Amino acid sequence: MPSKTKAPTAAKSASADFAALVGRMRQGDRRATSRIVTELERLSPDLPALMQALGPHLGHAEVVGFTGPPGAGKSTLVNAYTSHLRRAGKSVGIIAVDPSSPISGGAILGDRIRMPATLDDDGVFMRSLASRGHLGGLCPAAVRVIDGLDAAGKDAILLETVGTGQSEIDVAEVADVRVVVMAPGLGDDIQAMKAGLLEIADIMVVNKADREGAERTLNQLTGAASLRAGTRAKAAVLKTTATTGDGIAALADAISAVVAGRLEGDRRQRRRRRARYLIARAAADLISERIRAGQDGGLDALADKVLTGRLLPAEAARTLLDK
Amino acid sequence: MPSKTKAPTAAKSASADFAALVGRMRQGDRRATSRIVTELERLSPDLPALMQALGPHLGHAEVVGFTGPPGAGKSTLVNAYTSHLRRAGKSVGIIAVDPSSPISGGAILGDRIRMPATLDDDGVFMRSLASRGHLGGLCPAAVRVIDGLDAAGKDAILLETVGTGQSEIDVAEVADVRVVVMAPGLGDDIQAMKAGLLEIADIMVVNKADREGAERTLNQLTGAASLRAGTRAKAAVLKTTATTGDGIAALADAISAVVAGRLEGDRRQRRRRRARYLIARAAADLISERIRAGQDGGLDALADKVLTGRLLPAEAARTLLDK
Numbered sequence: 001m002p003s004k005t006k007a008p009t010a011a012k013s014a015s016a017d018f019a020a021l022v023g024r025m026r027q028g029d030r031r032a033t034s035r036i037v038t039e040l041e042r043l044s045p046d047l048p049a050l051m052q053a054l055g056p057h058l059g060h061a062e063v064v065g066f067t068g069p070p071g072a073g074k075s076t077l078v079n080a081y082t083s084h085l086r087r088a089g090k091s092v093g094i095i096a097v098d099p100s101s102p103i104s105g106g107a108i109l110g111d112r113i114r115m116p117a118t119l120d121d122d123g124v125f126m127r128s129l130a131s132r133g134h135l136g137g138l139c140p141a142a143v144r145v146i147d148g149l150d151a152a153g154k155d156a157i158l159l160e161t162v163g164t165g166q167s168e169i170d171v172a173e174v175a176d177v178r179v180v181v182m183a184p185g186l187g188d189d190i191q192a193m194k195a196g197l198l199e200i201a202d203i204m205v206v207n208k209a210d211r212e213g214a215e216r217t218l219n220q221l222t223g224a225a226s227l228r229a230g231t232r233a234k235a236a237v238l239k240t241t242a243t244t245g246d247g248i249a250a251l252a253d254a255i256s257a258v259v260a261g262r263l264e265g266d267r268r269q270r271r272r273r274r275a276r277y278l279i280a281r282a283a284a285d286l287i288s289e290r291i292r293a294g295q296d297g298g299l300d301a302l303a304d305k306v307l308t309g310r311l312l313p314a315e316a317a318r319t320l321l322d323k
Numbered sequence: 324m325p326s327k328t329k330a331p332t333a334a335k336s337a338s339a340d341f342a343a344l345v346g347r348m349r350q351g352d353r354r355a356t357s358r359i360v361t362e363l364e365r366l367s368p369d370l371p372a373l374m375q376a377l378g379p380h381l382g383h384a385e386v387v388g389f390t391g392p393p394g395a396g397k398s399t400l401v402n403a404y405t406s407h408l409r410r411a412g413k414s415v416g417i418i419a420v421d422p423s424s425p426i427s428g429g430a431i432l433g434d435r436i437r438m439p440a441t442l443d444d445d446g447v448f449m450r451s452l453a454s455r456g457h458l459g460g461l462c463p464a465a466v467r468v469i470d471g472l473d474a475a476g477k478d479a480i481l482l483e484t485v486g487t488g489q490s491e492i493d494v495a496e497v498a499d500v501r502v503v504v505m506a507p508g509l510g511d512d513i514q515a516m517k518a519g520l521l522e523i524a525d526i527m528v529v530n531k532a533d534r535e536g537a538e539r540t541l542n543q544l545t546g547a548a549s550l551r552a553g554t555r556a557k558a559a560v561l562k563t564t565a566t567t568g569d570g571i572a573a574l575a576d577a578i579s580a581v582v583a584g585r586l587e588g589d590r591r592q593r594r595r596r597r598a599r600y601l602i603a604r605a606a607a608d609l610i611s612e613r614i615r616a617g618q619d620g621g622l623d624a625l626a627d628k629v630l631t632g633r634l635l636p637a638e639a640a641r642t643l644l645d646k
């Protein structure tokens with residue numbers, strides 16, 4: 001039975017391969033990093049062996065999430081902040097989460113176009129994550145790639161979403177520091193995004209601050225920040241002009257301040273919190289699918305009670321789950 | 324025991340009140356409509372009695388959802404489409420879902436500012452729904468208000484989100500026809516929104532079509548529409564300039580075509596599908612909360628398996644739910 005004897009050998013050789021590959025990655029071999037990130041992204045069947053090889057090197061990087069509406073200039077800001085970190089001697093990983101690609105068949109904004117300043121810089125590694133091919137979901141893939149770049153020794157991992165909705169929430173949940181990027185002149189209903197984004201922001205940035213209306217946007221965000229409910233610290237509100245670099249140093253200081261105040265705890269707990277989030281999200285999707293598929297016979301009766309005002313949806317959900 | 328004898332009397336009188344109120348609403352009494360909508364929005368304790376009074380009048384309206392990124396001109400488009408419907412003799416209800424208001428303390432864009440053309444038109448009723456005060460959630464409140472405006476006899480109910488993320492998904496799930504609104508010049512990463520929005524769109528609109536880049540945006544959306552996966556019909560792609568009314572008649576035709584192809588089924592099923600969605604969403608929130616609160620002792624072990632690559636988050640979720 002060759003398959004029975006072959007399996008452990010294959011697993012062993014995968015382990016040995018990965019150990020060597022991780023070693024090369026940690027010495028700065030770009031191709032090794034690229035291959036490891038690809039393995040992580042594509043859900044290699046040897047994932048456990050790979051994670052084992054990465055394990056001892058995890059927990060160094062700080063993960064900074066950038067989110068905000070289209071047109072706010074997130075990519076340019078991420079580039080400018082990357083250059084700033086590089087000048088300070090820090091290495092950087094960039095993960096651009098791009099939920100658009102089931103259509104386009106790949107990240108719309110090529111890494112080449114995205115990163116002109118740092119393309120040939122070995123201290124920067126960038127990967128765009130697209131939806132296609134991520135069997136286990138885009139967010140779990142991003143979390144695995146974070147581990148890869150962390151183990152590669154990157155000092156900072158910048159997680160940027162170019163989409164909206166769920167991917168925005170994901171970035172917020174997965175990052176250690178959350179930067180929300182706005183810009184003046186995006187139309188009046190941009191204000192409507194404040195509330196949701198405010199809840200997740202550690203730092204709010206008015207980018208394109210050289211444009212008309214920047215002061216007004218700044219005042220709005222400052223007002224909103226002062227009203228934040230709960231016990232969380234108020235978000236810092238800053239102006240940047242990413243194209244000229246204005247304000248980037250202050251942004252870096254603000255990020256450092258959040259990091260200094262937060263990352264003293266157990267690094268393992270941060271990874272666990274991420275895993276917990278991924279499980280919770282998957283469970284929510286699963287339960288929602290099951291309910292909507294109507295696999296539960298009692299659902300129509302509950303739906304009718306909701307329709308006639310005798311139950312709230314949340315009460316019906318609790319009834320269903322506690323059965 | 325006065326409370327025991329009083330309760331049924333109170334309920335009875337609420338029923339009688341609501342029957343009279345619904346009667347006045349159906350005769351076009353704006354204040355009656357406003358009061359009923361407020362009762363629905365605020366989760367009146369007499370909700371069952373109110374729903375009973377509304378029940379016989381439900382199922383007439385078609386619900387058209389408008390969603391899209393900030394700056395696309397959704398509000399202006401909704402206004403222009405409303406004027407078009409009015410000229411065709413149809414009555415219109417507008418529900419603007421505005422998740423911003425926990426901060427602002429009310430809808431940011433007042434109804435007066437929003438609806439200059441139709442402010443004094445009795446054939447139009449508009450209500451902005453804000454997060455604050457909706458104990459059972461914003462989406463359930465919107466679904467109740469849909470019932471109210473449906474029972475008022477509105478021919479079309481236009482559901483517009485001025486936020487993003489979950490409220491966008493909600494609009495798509497709750498509407499009978501889904502219109503995604505885009506505009507040229509919103510920056511390159513606007514493209515990244517295509518995929519998610521594409522999946523939900525029946526009709527895609529390039530608004531502000533008099534602006535530079537409109538043809539390019541149209542081509543991109545047309546290309547994206549032709550690639551849509553699955554068995555759903557391709558989305559129609561149209562150009563409009565809401566400020567001048569250009570393209571609005573064609574949009575109205577496209578909406579009618581979708582309605583004609585879809586609403587022949589059981590009207591009751593549409594309401595039930597909405598209720599099912601509300602329950603599924605509430606259940607997903609609930610399960611996610613429970614898991615993240617760590618009420619389940621087995622979670623840390625599962626999280627560790629995810630962290631070491633031995634389980635995917637979805638597999639861990641299934642294990643957790645099936646326990």
